[in-house]
Each structure stands twice: as structure tokens, then as C-alpha cells.
Amino acid sequence: MNKKWAIILSFFLIASCVTAYIGYQYYSALFHDNVDVGDRTNIVYVYPSSSVDSLITELEPYFVHRGSFNKARRVLSFETSDLKVGRYDIKTVKSNRDLINLFKGGRQSPVKVVIYNENTVSDVVGKISKYLYIDSVSLESYVMQSEALAEAGFSGPNLLALFIPNTYEMYWSISGESLVNRLLRENKVFWERKNRLTKAKEVGLSPFEVYTLASIVDRETLASREKPIVARLYLNRLKKGMLLQADPTVVFANQLFETRRVLYKHLKTDSPYNTYVYPGLPPGPIGISSISGIDAVLNPVDHNYLYMCSKPDNSGLHNFASNLSQHNRNANAYRRWLDAKGIR
Known part of the structure; x- marks a missing residue:
């Protein structure tokens, strides 16, 4: 081999080595592990005002080599216009390529x-x-x-x-x-x-009315086993044309959400939500209804109770009555208990 061809061959060998080295560097920048979340937060937010530069600054503590990410950014043409507003989980991301594609693809974590x-x-x-x-x-x-x-x-x-x-x-x-x-x-x-629309018709209420009554039932009792009983009690009162006289509606009408005792003066508040004053259901729910409360109204227990009163203890349960005289005895016992506890 003459000297000329030796020089040419050497040049190509060197060029190939350089190209291979550069190619390996960019391959490494794209595919090798470069993201380490460690014990840091794994959630990153992209806002409408975010840019790629601001995002890189935020992500810098997670990079093993920042220079490696910058190479990957250039190769993949990752620009601010590629960013999608969102909440991103980078916990399982390891390579620069996957990190960039996460943001470019807008693959948010819900x-x-x-x-x-x-x-x-x-x-x-x-x-x-x-x-x-x-x-x-x-x-x-x-x-x-x-x-x-x-x-x-x-x-x-x-x-x-x-x-x-x-x-x-x-x-x-x-x-x-x-x-x-x-x-x-x-x-x-x-x-x-669960046939809820059919059951609403069976109890004679629209879904809105079911929801409204359920919101009252929920605030009358936290005990799931009592909710179908309380629901039927109010349905009985509605059927007889009686005032509901539900204390939770008085609480709502007076916006006394932290009170433990409804007083006589509260019962007189002139509000369409006060069921001591206005007949029928209030014009809308007095709060979000639970699913158990809604289903209690749709599946009420059959009984003839018309009155209820909290038991004179801390159980959160109630005594029920089908006539006023029995209810008054229950109510007097509860009032005496409240007085003894100093609850005003």
C-alpha cells in the first residue's frame, strides 16, 4: 500500500472513530439512565408560563448529567412550544428520551x-x-x-x-x-x-327531590342502619301533609353548621329551607348527599314512625315514635341530658 492510500485509510479510520464516538455520546444522551428521583418529590407541574429553560432548571436536581439532557434536547428538538400544561409523574422515568417524550406527549398523571x-x-x-x-x-x-x-x-x-x-x-x-x-x-x-330512577318514581319523588331528602337524612343521622328508618319517617310526614320539622334544615337556614343545639328562636327563621315554617321539601339540597343517604330514600324501611329525637347519650342514635305524646317524653329526656352536659 502506498503512502497516499495509507493516509486516506487512516483519515477514514479516524473519521469513523470520531463519528462512532459522537454517535455513542448522543445514543447515551438519549437512552442511558440520567434521571434519578431518589427521595425527592416525583411530581412536576408545567404551567402556561413554563418554558423549557425553566423546566430544566426545576429538573436539574434530578439529572445525573445536565449536559447529557441538553444533548438529548437538541437531538429531539424539544422546545417550549412542545410543552403541555399538566401534572407529570417522573418516578419511573430513567432516560432523557423518555422524560422529553413524557412532556411532549402531554402524558399527565391524574x-x-x-x-x-x-x-x-x-x-x-x-x-x-x-x-x-x-x-x-x-x-x-x-x-x-x-x-x-x-x-x-x-x-x-x-x-x-x-x-x-x-x-x-x-x-x-x-x-x-x-x-x-x-x-x-x-x-x-x-x-x-341499581334501578334508581324506577325506585324514585315508586317513592313518588323526582331524582332532585330524592337527593334533597337524602341531604336531610344524612344530617339527621350518621348511622347507616338508621338512614332507611329516617327516610321513611319523612316520607310518612310528606304523605300526611305534615311539616317535616327537620332540624338540619333549620341549621342550614340559619347557617349554623357548627351548632350542637337548635334553639326555639332558630325555628322561627323565615327561610324556604326552614321546614318548621314551610311545608314540603326545601327548594333544594342542604348539602351534598351521600350515596347511602340517597339509597336509603329509595329503599326506605316500612314503619309508621312520625317523630324522632336523639337518644340522651353520646351514641348518635335516635328514639323513634309514632305519636306525639311518646315523642314529647323522648324530647324531654334529651333536653334534660343536654342541660346536664351544659350543651347550649
């Missing part, structure tokens, strides 16, 4: 949104917004003005009946519109299950 036992729309919306990017003021405004909710009958006093208590998986970046549509679907599915 949050568990718990809806349970709130008294007002503001309360439940405030609780929901704590899980999501949307703020409570914007979400409440959207819910209050939603045409989709109004068309489905969820407006004014009936708006609370939209919320079926459960734990829902949602994306952190969900919009107000998508949230409303999700809740509407969940509500529809709930009432279509």
Missing part, C-alpha cells in the same frame, strides 16, 4: 379528586379546586353560569344535586367545561344504576 359532605356549592367548588389548576373563583363562576348544567336542571337550589360523592380521577389541567361534562356523565350513570 389526581384523585374527592367530593364528599360539603354544605354549599362554594364549599364543594373550593374543595375541588384545591386538587386542580383552575382557581375556585373561576370554577365557581363557570359552574354557576354553565348552560349545560342549566339545561340538565342543575341550577339555582338544585345545583348541589349535581355532585355525587366519590373519588374521581381527573387531570390537573382539566378545564371548567370538561369538569362540568364529567360530573354530568357521572351523575347520569349513577341514577341509571
